Amino acid sequence: xxxxxxxxxxxxxxxxxxxxxxxxxxxxxxxxxxxxxxxxxxxxxxxxxxxxxxxxxxxxxxxxxxxxxxxxxxxxxxxxxxxxxxxxxxxxxxxxxxxxxxxxxxxxxxxxxxxxxxxxxxxxxxxxxxxxxxxxxxxxxxxxxxxxxxxxxxxxxxxxxxxxxxxxxxxxxxxxxxxxxxxxxxxxxxxxxxxxxxxxxxxxxxxxxxxxxxxxxxxxxxxxxxxxx
Amino acid sequence: xxxxxxxxxxxxxxxxxxxxxxxxxxxxxxxxxxxxxxxxxxxxxxxxxxx
Amino acid sequence: xxxxxxxxxxxxxxxxxxxxxxxxxxxxxxxxxxxxxxxxxxxxxxxxxxxxxxxxxxxxxxxxxxxxxxxxxxxxxxxxxxxxxxxxxxxxxxxxxxxxxxxxxxxxxxxxxxxxxxxxxxxxxxxxxxxxxxxxxxxxxxxxxxxxxxxxxxxxxxxxxxxxxxxxxxxxxxxxxxxxxxxxxxxxxxxxxxxxxxxxxxxxxxxxxxxxxxxxxxxxxxxxxxxxxxxxxxxxxxxxxxxxxxxxxxxxxxxx
Numbered sequence: 001x002x003x004x005x006x007x008x009x010x011x012x013x014x015x016x017x018x019x020x021x022x023x024x025x026x027x028x029x030x031x032x033x034x035x036x037x038x039x040x041x042x043x044x045x046x047x048x049x050x051x052x053x054x055x056x057x058x059x060x061x062x063x064x065x066x067x068x069x070x071x072x073x074x075x076x077x078x079x080x081x082x083x084x085x086x087x088x089x090x091x092x093x094x095x096x097x098x099x100x101x102x103x104x105x106x107x108x109x110x111x112x113x114x115x116x117x118x119x120x121x122x123x124x125x126x127x128x129x130x131x132x133x134x135x136x137x138x139x140x141x142x143x144x145x146x147x148x149x150x151x152x153x154x155x156x157x158x159x160x161x162x163x164x165x166x167x168x169x170x171x172x173x174x175x176x177x178x179x180x181x182x183x184x185x186x187x188x189x190x191x192x193x194x195x196x197x198x199x200x201x202x203x204x205x206x207x208x209x210x211x212x213x214x215x216x217x218x219x220x221x222x223x224x225x226x227x228x229x
Numbered sequence: 230x231x232x233x234x235x236x237x238x239x240x241x242x243x244x245x246x247x248x249x250x251x252x253x254x255x256x257x258x259x260x261x262x263x264x265x266x267x268x269x270x271x272x273x274x275x276x277x278x279x280x
Numbered sequence: 281x282x283x284x285x286x287x288x289x290x291x292x293x294x295x296x297x298x299x300x301x302x303x304x305x306x307x308x309x310x311x312x313x314x315x316x317x318x319x320x321x322x323x324x325x326x327x328x329x330x331x332x333x334x335x336x337x338x339x340x341x342x343x344x345x346x347x348x349x350x351x352x353x354x355x356x357x358x359x360x361x362x363x364x365x366x367x368x369x370x371x372x373x374x375x376x377x378x379x380x381x382x383x384x385x386x387x388x389x390x391x392x393x394x395x396x397x398x399x400x401x402x403x404x405x406x407x408x409x410x411x412x413x414x415x416x417x418x419x420x421x422x423x424x425x426x427x428x429x430x431x432x433x434x435x436x437x438x439x440x441x442x443x444x445x446x447x448x449x450x451x452x453x454x455x456x457x458x459x460x461x462x463x464x465x466x467x468x469x470x471x472x473x474x475x476x477x478x479x480x481x482x483x484x485x486x487x488x489x490x491x492x493x494x495x496x497x498x499x500x501x502x503x504x505x506x507x508x509x510x511x512x513x514x515x516x517x518x519x520x521x522x523x524x525x526x527x528x529x530x531x532x533x534x535x536x
Contacts, residue, residue, distance in 0.1 A: 169425045172418045173453050176460035220445045239334055242401050246338045246394045257386055261507045265299035268514040274297050
């Protein structure tokens with residue numbers, strides 16, 4: 001069975017589990033929404049909110065990422081499923097890509113919802129000219145985040161005392177994504193008068209990041225999820 | 230008048246930097262040597278690859 | 281060059297050999313001497329700078345801590361690579377990697393602290409969001425994460441493999457962080473009163489003091505690395521012995 005086929009099967013399985021359990025829609029999205037509201041309480045003036053809306057969208061995304069990653073691996077360790085896959089000799093690279101894809105899809109849904117929330121709550125504005133940049137940002141940033149999340153999620157999954165390590169490992173690593181995605185969205189939305197052209201260099205950075213962790217993560221995933229037999 | 234006070238504050242920062250640097254170095258060193266001595270008692274000299 | 285070992289069954293056997301060797305004693309003395317010189321020159325003999333005045337004296341400890349922190353990081357990464365990709369997967373490299381990381385964390389913390397104190401005196405602010413400082417801060421947190429991964433338990437081989445992977449991922453992380461912060465800060469062209477480099481035009485005694493500091497800290501690093509990795513070796517040995525004893529006890533139970 002080809003690696004790609006296995007990846008698709010793993011991704012399909014994860015998404016099907018999500019469809020049945022509805023954790024994303026019933027728990028994570030509301031959490032993200034509450035976070036957006038909390039930001040408003042903390043930041044007071046509405047003028048500030050509109051200016052920092054892109055940053056807040058990505059902050060809420062990162063926090064939700066942590067929750068989604070925990071969930072992504074909780075479904076595995078529940079019945080020792082990940083171990084079973086591994087022991088059965090399933091290619092860890094395929095497992096990595098499959099889970100990353102599923103995570104990316106969920107993240108993308110989350111980000112669109114957060115964007116809508118920002119428009120509604122913070123008065124953010126989405127100019128038509130910025131849509132392409134917006135979509136590209138979403139694509140590249142999400143890929144990078146999904147790969148990093150899956151990688152470190154695999155390491156910290158399932159054991160008490162390990163799961164708390166996930167935020168500490170993930171957040172410093174995704175700092176470039178936070179910086180790049182926020183700046184790109186700022187220029188896509190024209191926040192603070194930032195021109196559209198300034199956003200595209202950041203897409204380059206986000207792409208490099210996604211490729212680096214798509215490849216590096218795939219290679220590292222196998223060694224990281226191995227447990228003592 | 231002000232320069233005197235500023236110089237004092239400066240000195241505090243400068244000496245403070247040296248102090249904290251050597252305090253951390255000292256603490257690390259002390260811990261390493263203490264652990265070394267404690268553990269060395271419980272292990273045969275033959276098993277120590279540096280002897 | 282063997283020192284006579286005291287037989288283990290000798291009832292009056294005295295202390296066993298510690299982590300020190302002739303080499304480390306020499307190293308230790310050299311370190312103490314150069315450290316003494318550093319303090320003497322840094323705080324005493326070297327002159328105050330034209331612009332920074334006495335604040336420059338902090339650099340004589342700050343720059344060596346930076347040097348040491350990054351040296352330790354490189355050693356950790358290199359040992360991680362050798363462990364992972366070498367044929368023998370020798371755990372000795374894993375121990376060096378771990379020891380180096382512990383030393384590195386301590387000195388990276390010192391880098392940030394002394395840097396903040398220096399910054400307060402020269403720039404008037406404790407912190408700046410420039411590429412060098414921000415990358416150092418994030419690298420510091422990554423180190424802490426690396427050490428946490430080492431503490432996850434499991435066999436020594438598992439620890440070695442996991443932390444080697446994490447250590448190498450940190451290496452690719454660094455340029456990504458550095459460039460993104462640099463691109464970010466270049467958007468805000470601030471007045472160059474806060475010239476983030478702080479590179480001073482040094483000559484004569486000032487350069488010498490800096491040089492002494494770097495030498496002293498390098499000697500210290502090697503000394504600490506040797507001692508700490510030997511301690512880790514002993515800890516691992518005791519772990520294994522404990523495991524062996526437990527297995528033997530279990531077998532004895534089963535047998536009887």
